[in-house]
Structures are given as C-alpha cells and as structure tokens.
Amino acid sequence: MTIAPPLARARADQPFSGGDADQPLSDAAADRLIATLGAEARRAATRLAQAPTAQKAAALRHAAARLRADEALLLAANGEDLARAETRGLSNALRDRLALTPARIAAMAAGLESVAALPDPVGAVIDTAVRPNGLALSRVRVPLGVIGIIYESRPNVTADAGALAVMAGNAAILRGGSEARASNGCIHAALVAGLEAAGLPATAVQRIVPADRAAVGAMLRAAGLIDILVPRGGKSLVARVQAEARVPVLAHLDGMNHSFVHGAADPAMAETLIVNAKLRRTGVCGATETLLIDRAYPVPARLIAALLDAGCALRGDAEACALDPRVTPATLEDWDTEYLDAICTxxxxxxLEGALAHITRHGSHHTDAIITEDAAAAERFLAEVDSAIVMWNASTQFADGGELGLGAEIGISTGRLHARGPVALEGLTTYKWLVRGTGQARP
Amino acid sequence: MTIAPPLARARADQPFSGGDADQPLSDAAADRLIATLGAEARRAATRLAQAPTAQKAAALRHAAARLRADEALLLAANGEDLARAETRGLSNALRDRLALTPARIAAMAAGLESVAALPDPVGAVIDTAVRPNGLALSRVRVPLGVIGIIYESRPNVTADAGALAVMAGNAAILRGGSEARASNGCIHAALVAGLEAAGLPATAVQRIVPADRAAVGAMLRAAGLIDILVPRGGKSLVARVQAEARVPVLAHLDGMNHSFVHGAADPAMAETLIVNAKLRRTGVCGATETLLIDRAYPVPARLIAALLDAGCALRGDAEACALDPRVTPATLEDWDTEYLDAICTxxxxxxLEGALAHITRHGSHHTDAIITEDAAAAERFLAEVDSAIVMWNASTQFADGGELGLGAEIGISTGRLHARGPVALEGLTTYKWLVRGTGQARP
Structure with a gap:
C-alpha cells in the first residue's frame, strides 16, 4: 500500500499515534506500544480532568471547524479507503458504512458541536450530607480516566467517541478498523488540532494506526493503563473482548428485542409501531427482531399482513403461519436471532405471562416493548422485563442515546454494571467522595 | 473432622447449600455446583427484584431474632471453628477476627436490623424527562441480580453481606473461609430462616460449604450466572480475583492512604488527627500509612513526637530522621507499604505540589487527607487527588460506609467503574430506562 497524501498529512499531525500501518506487531511489541500510549494518556487525562468546560468545548468546536475546512482532504482519504475496500471485495453494506459524503462530514462536525454544547458532567454534585459529627460529605462526578475504544468501519466513531471522551474529561485511545485507516487519520488529525488550538494536550486523543489483532489484544490486557474499554463492532469482536479482556468493558451485545402486542392494544397503533419498530432501519440495534402477539389480540392477521405488505419476511410458529400463507415456519434458532434485516420472527x-416468559428466555436485556391500552398490564411489563430499556406504546427504534436525550452515545450497554442502556457523558465519569471536616477524629 | 451438632443443624436448614465440606472439588464439579447454585439464585433474584420493601425488611428482622435465639448454638459452632484454628496454628490476629462473643452476636443481629431500616434503593427514580415528541422517560433503580461474595475469616460478613444483598433485591452466593465454616453455617441458617419466615425464597442467600480453591475458581468463571463478585480478603485473594475473574468484580484493593499536614495546618488539630488516623485501629483499610509533612509546617518535630509517643514506629526520609532520633530510615518499599500496623512512613x-506528586505516585486511590487552615489549598487537594475518598481536616479512619452515612458497607471500592468508595445498597443496584409513549413511531 502506498501512503497517500491525506494519511501522510494526518500522520505528521499525530506525533502521538503509535505503530506502523503496514507492519503486523508481535504481542510484546503491541504491549510496549499500549504501555507508551497508556502512559501518555494518563498524563493527558490528569490535565483533562481539571480542564474547564469552556476549554473542552472549544477543542471540539475547533475540531468541527477543522473537519469542515478539511472536507476535500477527508473525501480524498475516504476515497483511498473505499478503493482498497473494493479491491478487497468488501460487501456493499460495509462500504456504505465506510463511505463519507459532504453531508456526512457536515453531520460529523455538527455532532462535535452538539457534544460541546452538552452540560459538563464533571464536577456535578450527586448528593451531599452533613453527618451528626459535622463532617460535610459530597459525591462529585469526576472523569473515568483513560477510555479505550475498539471499533470497525464507521469513520464517524472516531469523531463521536473522541468528542464524548474529551468532553467528559477523559483521554481516549482509539483503535479503528483497518478499512477506515485513511479516513480515521484525517478525523483524528482534526481532533488533535482542536485540542492543541484549545491549549489541551494532543495526547488526550491518541490513535493506534496498526490494524492487526495484536494491538487489540494488548488493549484487552492493559489493566491499569486503560480504565474502560468500549468495543463497538460485530459479534466476533464482542466475543473476543468478552473472552480476553482484563480491563473493564462497557459491553454492547445483541439487540435481541421484542415487541409484544397485548390483547388490549389499539390495532391502528400496534400496526404503526410494529412496522416502524421492525422496518424503519433494520440494521440498528434497537430494531425489533421478534413480534409476540397476545392470543387475546383481536386482529392478529391484519397486524401480520401490515408487516408483510411493508416488505418484511416473517418466520412464525404454527399459529402465525396459519394466519397468513406468506409466513414461513420458524426454526428454533430464529427465536434467538438478531436479523438486522427485513426479517421478523x-x-x-x-x-402478559406468556410474553414475559418468552422475553426472559430469549431476550438480550437490550430493549423490549409492550403495546397496550391497559395501563396495569403495561406497568407490570415495565417492572418485570429485565432489560436496559423497556417501552410502552413506543417503537423500539427509539433505543438511542440521542432519542433518549443524551445528545449522543458511545454505545448501548447491555451489561448491568456502571451504566446501562445508552451511554454518553455521564457513563464516561465516575465519582469521588469529598469529606470536609473541622478536625474530627474518629472515636 | 467430626460434624458437630450446630453444623449438622445448619445443614439441615440449608437444603440449598452446595458441596461437601470435606471433599475437595474438581474444577468440573465446581463448575457444575456453581451452575446449579447460579440457576437457583437467578430464580430467587427474579422474585426478590419484585419483593416489597417490608417483606425484605421482615426477612432481615426475623433473621436477627433467630441469631439472638441461637446465641448458644452459634457460640458452640464458633468454639468448634476456634478449636480447629488452634490445631491448625492460626495467628492470634486471625483467631481474634474469627471469634464470636455474645456482644459480637448482638452487634451482628443489630446490624441486620439496621440494614432492614435503610431506605430501599429499588424503585427509586434517578431522573425523569419528557422528550419533545412526548415520550416520558425515567431511570429507575433495579437490583443487580446475583452477587457472589468471597471472604475470609470474619463470620459477621455472612450476615452483613447477605443482608445488604437481600435488602437491595438481589440473590447472594456466599463463599466464606474454611476456618469459619461452622459459624458461617449457623449464621446462614438464620438468614435462610428469616427469608422463609417472610415468604421469600430460601435460595436468595446460598452458601458454598466446600472451602477449597476450586469453588472460588468456578465463581470467578461464572459469567452470566453471577453478575458481580465482591472479594473481601487479603492480597492473595484479591490478586487471584484480579487475574482470573471473568465476572465483573467490585475490587477492594490496598488502602495505601496518606495524610498530608500542610504548612498552614493547625498544629493541635494536626497532632490529634494524625495520631487518630494512624493508630485508632491500625488494621482497618482507612488507616493512614504515610504521613507527609510540608516543609513549611512550623512544628514537624512535635508532630513526629506525638506519633512516636503514642506508640507508633516511624520510618522516615533523611529529613524526618533528623527531626527525632527514634525515626529509622525508610526503605524504598516503605513508601508503598500498607502496614496495617503501628508503623508509619x-x-x-x-x-501542596510535593504532596500531590507523592500521592499520585504512591497512592492506591483509596483515601487521602489534607490538614490545613488554608481553604484554597484544601479545595485544590480535594479536586486533584484522584482517590475514592478525599478528606480535609478529618481522620482517614472515617473511610467506612457506616461513618459516611450508608448504614453499612459490603466493601470499599478502589476501582473506578460502577461504584467507588464505600459500597452499600445503592452499589448493589443498577437501573433501567422506562419509556412511556402514546404511540410514537420514530421518524
């Protein structure tokens, strides 16, 4: 591979990016690389933790301006990535995720500005108390520290994840996919330029250039260097992270989501919501994958027809197949399959009991919804479904940090620890206890 | 070893305890045992999650009454443990931690009642919002699920940890130390009796009887069965957990705590606080291990003499040695040593700069304190020291869940994820997002 100007330029701007794009690393070399980047990141994190809101926001606004100014460079770099993708025979879906357009670059820059406008979580007081002995307590939000982000083809993750990490006062180590190498280099250069323009350390957002697996392994082993890892990618990445990580992980597992149409659902609402929940965008993690229909629901055939007519393939149990000849029999695996496609079980x-039992067995604790006019049934569903997001009379496609008011998201956590559901600035912080006394000794 | 009546009785009351006390398990058998206990625990957790506050509190109050009623049995069981400890040649310190007295049993029962009286975190609404599209959002606390607790000699952990887990709506799997086997059996029997009396599943608190390492290994591997592990024990346990765990861990590492006497400290307060922080109880994790004195502090020799006169051995740098002939030279290791004894570096x-640099290099992110009358210096110390608990003009011995108003604690987290500092009921919960709509589809 030749190093085209945009990448070379990006490199010159990134003295702190480690590794060589073309040389696979040994495990030991990868560990050394991450140790070096991790030490730089820790130093940067110490400075970011004390940075005022305005300074962090200025860095992101500068970076946005730089992205807009670099549009031509960025499109050229992306063209290089796309050409390589074509040579390598990447799928159309992957190439679409990789592709940048002037509109997508504008959206990325606007995204940086919207993160810059979010309320700063750092320094927020969670609670306060005065103890009987006069000690004044407060729990105050502080940054997590060093965030590692491992992701695949979408170049906008470089901007989004870097921006969220910085705004929450952290340092980030980004390891994007090899297919987006040149595009990520340009976007990273814009972030670095923004940090420098605002007087913050360029090492607050570092990028690992080599795309081989050794760097990922070293990040997974980097306990003490990286405080939390955010894997964003397909099942094989997530599985590897789950198996190997010695660093805490904010896991984003399957969106094996259910929409349950209760007996007391309004049919018109049910049809609208189910078609939207399944088909608005089939590739997002909030898409409904299984439709459960209460036997007491009066017009199930109409609901099924609505989905079929909208272009969805349906795989059903015997009763569903009997309702419409276009429904094909579901296999056992179908009830546990996240299609991310225009297919629905x-x-x-x-x-309600039947739905709860099915969701307990087959759900992935991501997002599940009930559609009903019966408030008591809805409240029981909300209380008993053990998922990060539980909805009543709404489309599961709202499972998104932006839609749920966070302004952005670094991922949707399906784990139970630290943060659950969409994660943005608050999820990238921790807290500390401040104790202000007047000389109290403990009896 | 013969099975004395108290243990036999406890066993008869604990159909859900797994394993045989005298037979070491193979890894595969340990995995099967944890899979069985884990499945029971999950079923119990589902019921506990929906249990009303009064029912959980009643279980703990019943258990407290049972502990008091069983005092003679419990003392006999503890006598058996102590006799075995003597045969095995356990240290006096360990035997003291193991020993129960009527007063300690009364304190354990009172502890259960005080946890029963704490506000129930489950169902608490963290925040709410209404989106422009009318979706009503709320984040609501829910239990974590299944808590694994691995601990050593203190039998009261059985009561404390079990009670906190239950009150926060979780199921617990307890693995205590072999040295406290009979005592733990009796205390566990009281918890089980309390759960049953309150109509809650006995399997909400299960106990692993075998004390061999295989059960610990199986708990560390039990991803999906155990939601969080709380190791409470010495460095070798914590190190093993850090190295092997595939389950998220609430880690309680060293309390390598510093007290810094600033140039503007009030000498009388400094002397009182330092003697208390170091010597009130030397074996607790909140004890100060290193004393840092500002070169601008006017009466350092008096401060050092106060500690020495109170019975503390001091190891110092050259300047400290020069202040009092009783101070011996510190080795490099001393600056990183958690003595848990009447020794101080x-x-x-x-x-302030010198203190911050030293603490950054040598601290363990547990508890650090500044003593000063200079509010600006104190506020900078509070802001910049990256520890779970940062104090101003107070003894580090206040680093304790009870003292910080939590009513109890399951441990002090020195990690950055999920919970930091003392962890009690809130730290044993997570949250979910509830979304109440009126038919909103996502555009």
Whole structure:
C-alpha cells in the first residue's frame, strides 16, 4: 500500500499515534506500544480532568471547524479507503458504512458541536450530607480516566467517541478498523488540532494506526493503563473482548428485542409501531427482531399482513403461519436471532405471562416493548422485563442515546454494571467522595 | 473432622447449600455446583427484584431474632471453628477476627436490623424527562441480580453481606473461609430462616460449604450466572480475583492512604488527627500509612513526637530522621507499604505540589487527607487527588460506609467503574430506562 497524501498529512499531525500501518506487531511489541500510549494518556487525562468546560468545548468546536475546512482532504482519504475496500471485495453494506459524503462530514462536525454544547458532567454534585459529627460529605462526578475504544468501519466513531471522551474529561485511545485507516487519520488529525488550538494536550486523543489483532489484544490486557474499554463492532469482536479482556468493558451485545402486542392494544397503533419498530432501519440495534402477539389480540392477521405488505419476511410458529400463507415456519434458532434485516420472527403467546416468559428466555436485556391500552398490564411489563430499556406504546427504534436525550452515545450497554442502556457523558465519569471536616477524629 | 451438632443443624436448614465440606472439588464439579447454585439464585433474584420493601425488611428482622435465639448454638459452632484454628496454628490476629462473643452476636443481629431500616434503593427514580415528541422517560433503580461474595475469616460478613444483598433485591452466593465454616453455617441458617419466615425464597442467600480453591475458581468463571463478585480478603485473594475473574468484580484493593499536614495546618488539630488516623485501629483499610509533612509546617518535630509517643514506629526520609532520633530510615518499599500496623512512613514535601506528586505516585486511590487552615489549598487537594475518598481536616479512619452515612458497607471500592468508595445498597443496584409513549413511531 502506498501512503497517500491525506494519511501522510494526518500522520505528521499525530506525533502521538503509535505503530506502523503496514507492519503486523508481535504481542510484546503491541504491549510496549499500549504501555507508551497508556502512559501518555494518563498524563493527558490528569490535565483533562481539571480542564474547564469552556476549554473542552472549544477543542471540539475547533475540531468541527477543522473537519469542515478539511472536507476535500477527508473525501480524498475516504476515497483511498473505499478503493482498497473494493479491491478487497468488501460487501456493499460495509462500504456504505465506510463511505463519507459532504453531508456526512457536515453531520460529523455538527455532532462535535452538539457534544460541546452538552452540560459538563464533571464536577456535578450527586448528593451531599452533613453527618451528626459535622463532617460535610459530597459525591462529585469526576472523569473515568483513560477510555479505550475498539471499533470497525464507521469513520464517524472516531469523531463521536473522541468528542464524548474529551468532553467528559477523559483521554481516549482509539483503535479503528483497518478499512477506515485513511479516513480515521484525517478525523483524528482534526481532533488533535482542536485540542492543541484549545491549549489541551494532543495526547488526550491518541490513535493506534496498526490494524492487526495484536494491538487489540494488548488493549484487552492493559489493566491499569486503560480504565474502560468500549468495543463497538460485530459479534466476533464482542466475543473476543468478552473472552480476553482484563480491563473493564462497557459491553454492547445483541439487540435481541421484542415487541409484544397485548390483547388490549389499539390495532391502528400496534400496526404503526410494529412496522416502524421492525422496518424503519433494520440494521440498528434497537430494531425489533421478534413480534409476540397476545392470543387475546383481536386482529392478529391484519397486524401480520401490515408487516408483510411493508416488505418484511416473517418466520412464525404454527399459529402465525396459519394466519397468513406468506409466513414461513420458524426454526428454533430464529427465536434467538438478531436479523438486522427485513426479517421478523412472530409468535402467539398467552397474555402478559406468556410474553414475559418468552422475553426472559430469549431476550438480550437490550430493549423490549409492550403495546397496550391497559395501563396495569403495561406497568407490570415495565417492572418485570429485565432489560436496559423497556417501552410502552413506543417503537423500539427509539433505543438511542440521542432519542433518549443524551445528545449522543458511545454505545448501548447491555451489561448491568456502571451504566446501562445508552451511554454518553455521564457513563464516561465516575465519582469521588469529598469529606470536609473541622478536625474530627474518629472515636 | 467430626460434624458437630450446630453444623449438622445448619445443614439441615440449608437444603440449598452446595458441596461437601470435606471433599475437595474438581474444577468440573465446581463448575457444575456453581451452575446449579447460579440457576437457583437467578430464580430467587427474579422474585426478590419484585419483593416489597417490608417483606425484605421482615426477612432481615426475623433473621436477627433467630441469631439472638441461637446465641448458644452459634457460640458452640464458633468454639468448634476456634478449636480447629488452634490445631491448625492460626495467628492470634486471625483467631481474634474469627471469634464470636455474645456482644459480637448482638452487634451482628443489630446490624441486620439496621440494614432492614435503610431506605430501599429499588424503585427509586434517578431522573425523569419528557422528550419533545412526548415520550416520558425515567431511570429507575433495579437490583443487580446475583452477587457472589468471597471472604475470609470474619463470620459477621455472612450476615452483613447477605443482608445488604437481600435488602437491595438481589440473590447472594456466599463463599466464606474454611476456618469459619461452622459459624458461617449457623449464621446462614438464620438468614435462610428469616427469608422463609417472610415468604421469600430460601435460595436468595446460598452458601458454598466446600472451602477449597476450586469453588472460588468456578465463581470467578461464572459469567452470566453471577453478575458481580465482591472479594473481601487479603492480597492473595484479591490478586487471584484480579487475574482470573471473568465476572465483573467490585475490587477492594490496598488502602495505601496518606495524610498530608500542610504548612498552614493547625498544629493541635494536626497532632490529634494524625495520631487518630494512624493508630485508632491500625488494621482497618482507612488507616493512614504515610504521613507527609510540608516543609513549611512550623512544628514537624512535635508532630513526629506525638506519633512516636503514642506508640507508633516511624520510618522516615533523611529529613524526618533528623527531626527525632527514634525515626529509622525508610526503605524504598516503605513508601508503598500498607502496614496495617503501628508503623508509619513519614516524609517531608514541598507544599501542596510535593504532596500531590507523592500521592499520585504512591497512592492506591483509596483515601487521602489534607490538614490545613488554608481553604484554597484544601479545595485544590480535594479536586486533584484522584482517590475514592478525599478528606480535609478529618481522620482517614472515617473511610467506612457506616461513618459516611450508608448504614453499612459490603466493601470499599478502589476501582473506578460502577461504584467507588464505600459500597452499600445503592452499589448493589443498577437501573433501567422506562419509556412511556402514546404511540410514537420514530421518524
């Protein structure tokens, strides 16, 4: 591979990026690289933790301006990535995720500005108390420290993740996919330029250039250097992270989401919501993958027809197949399959109990919804479904940090620790206890 | 070993305790045992998650009454443990931690009642919002699920940890030390009796009887069965957990705590606080291990003499040695040693900057304190020291869940994720997002 000007330029701007793009690393070399980047990141994090809101926001606004100014460079770099993708025979879907357009670059820059406008979580007081002995307590939000982000083809993750990490006062180590190498280099250069323009350390956002697996392994082993890892990618990445990580992980697992149409659902609302939940965008993690219909629901055939007519393939149990000849029989695996496509499994259940039992068995604790006019049934569903996001009379496609008011997201956590559901600035912080006394000794 | 009546009785009451006390397990058998206990725990957790506050509190109050009623049995069981400890040649310190007295049993029962009286975190609304599209959002606290607790000689951890887990709506799997086997059996029996009396599943608190390492290994591998592990024990346990765990861990590492006497400290307060922080109880994790004295502090020799006169051995840098002939030279290791004894390292530093640099290099992110009358210096110390608990003009011995108003604690987290500092009920919960709509589809 030749190093085209945009990448060379990006490199010149990134003295702190480690590694060589073309040389696979040994495990030991990868560990050394991460140790070096990690030490730089820790120093940067110490400065970012004390940086005022305005300074962090200025860095992101500068970076946005730089992205806009670099549009031509960025499109050229992206063209290089796309050409390599074509040579390598990447799928159309992957190439679409990789592709940048002037509109996508504008959206990325606007995204940086919107993160810059979010309320700064650092320094927020969670609670306060005065103890009987006069000690004044407060719990105050502080940055997490060093965030590692491992991601795949979408170049905008470089901007989004870097921006969220910085705004929450952290340092980030980014390891994007090899397919987006040149594009990521340009975007990273804009972030670095923004940090420098605002007087913050350029090492607050570092990028690992080599795309081989050794660097990922070293990040997974980097306990003490990286405080939290955010893997954003397909099942194989997530599985590797789950198996190997010695660093805490903010895991974003399957969105094996259910929409349950209860017996007391309004049919018009049910049809609108189910078609939207399944088909608005089939590739997002909030898409519904299984439709459960209460046997007491009066017009199940109309609901099924609505989905089929909208272009969705349906795989059903015997009762669903009997409702429409276009429904094909579901296999056992279908009930646990996140299609991310215009395919939906559909089954009939006995009321709320049947739906709860099915979701307990097959759900992935991401997002599940009930559609009903019966408030008591809805409240029981909200209380008993053990998922990060539980909805009543709404489309599961709202499972998104922006839609839920966070302004952005670094991922949707399906784990139970630290942060659950969409994670943005608050999820990238921790807290400390401040104790202000007047000389109290403990009896 | 013969099975004395108290243990036999406890066993008869604990159909859900797994394993045989005298038979070491193979790894595969340990995995099967944890899989069985884990499945029971998950079923119990589902019921506990929906249990009303009064029912959980009743279980703990019943258990407290049972502990009091069983005092003679418990003392006999503890006598058996102590006799075995003597045969095995356990240290006096360990035997003291193991020993129960009527007063300690009364304190354990009172502890259960005080946890029962704490505000229930489950169902608490963290925040709410209404989106422009009318979606009503709320984040609501829910239990974490299944808590694994691995601990050593203190039998009261059985009661404390079990009670906190139950009150926060979780199921617990307890793995205590072999040395406290009979005592733990009786205390566990009381918890089980309390759960049953309150109509809650006995399997909400399960206990692993075998004390061999295989059970610990199986708990560390039990991803998906155990949601969080709380190791409470010495360095070798914590190190093993850090190295092997595939389950998220609430880590309680060293309390390598510093007290810094600033140039503007009030000498009388400094002397009182330092003697208390170091010597009130030397074996607790909140004890001060290193004393840093500002070179600008006017009466350092008096401060050092106060500690020495109170019975503390001091190891110092050259300047500290020069202040009092009783101070012996510190080795390099001393600056990183958690003595948990009447020994303290002492060094002179250049003001706040010197103290911050030393703490950054040698601290364990547990608890650090500044003593000063200069509010600006104190606020900078509070802001910049990156520890779970940072104090101003107070003894580091206040680093304790009870003292910081939590009513109890399951441990002090020195990690950055999920919970930091003392962890009690709130730290044993997570949250979910509830989204209440009126038919909103996502555009």
């Amino acid at each position: 559909v089954g009939l259940v006995d009321g | 002492v060094g002179l530093v250049d003001g």
